[in-house]
Amino acid sequence: MKLINTKFIMMTIMLFSIVNLFGQNEIEIREGKKMMSLGESNAFMIMVPQINVKEFEKNWGKKLKEGSKEKVEKANDEMFILNAVKKRITSEPINIYSRFYETPNGIELVVFYQTLNGFISTEGDHEKASAVKVVLTEFGEEMYRLAVENELSNENSALKSLEKDLDKMIKDNEKMHKDISSFEREIERTKQEIAENLGDQERLSRDIEIQKEVLHRIAGATEEQLEVQQKKLDGLERDRKKLIKQNEKMHVDIDNLEAKIRDRERDIVKNNEEQKLKTIEITSQKEVILNVKKKLKSI
Incomplete structure (x- = not known):
């Protein structure tokens, strides 16, 4: 950031130092x-x-x-x-x-x-x-x-190139803001999915406790009956583990999205500084063109 600010100051000085760069050359x-x-x-x-x-x-x-x-x-x-x-x-x-x-x-x-x-x-x-x-x-x-x-x-070609650079910077800046908005919406959607996931986990946890109680009550049942109920319990526990993993992944997704937002925010700050520098370059280039036009008019 210090480097950018230094460049900003130097280019500002350069802009306001452009005086009579192009003196008239008389043909003698x-x-x-x-x-x-x-x-x-x-x-x-x-x-x-x-x-x-x-x-x-x-x-x-x-x-x-x-x-x-x-x-x-x-x-x-x-x-x-x-x-x-x-x-x-x-x-x-x-x-x-x-x-x-x-x-x-x-x-x-x-x-x-x-x-x-x-x-x-x-x-x-x-x-x-x-x-x-x-x-x-x-x-x-x-x-x-x-x-x-x-x-x-x-x-004039140099000016067009500088203006093209600035246009690209502006578009990049707009895109980064859109990215942040998109990431924020994605975070909100993921948080809703996490809440739904936790609700599903609670439901499955209750179902698992109920199924365990069923197994406890039919402890004297036939082996085949016990096997059916055990498979049902195993299925419920697998579903809960799956939900837990999904929940963990969604939290990681949010962390990644928040990291992307921080990256974009840093890039926006840098982009804004670069736009300032590019604007100074453009103003300076316009001054150069004005002096060249004066020189052309004086011939």
């Missing part, structure tokens, strides 16, 4: 020299939080292919497309080379845009560089939004 573009397959060139870099690398790679491949008939290729950890059509950036065919890296902060995407005049940079062509930054920012936000939507889906 950086620019600078980076190494790639053609040597050191100007690159645009973007960090996308949370996104899964496989999901990111799949969507970036689609983004490179978008609007172009050319094939997206991969070689030496570099994903690229040659002679791509990217009218938002330039009216000319453009080569796009990219690399991405998993980091503790998310996926870092490094992109090189090559035109006939060389690699795009803010210094060399401010207009094209600005267009690149817009395109990459939109893609980064799209990927971040996708990651947070996945996060929200997972957190």
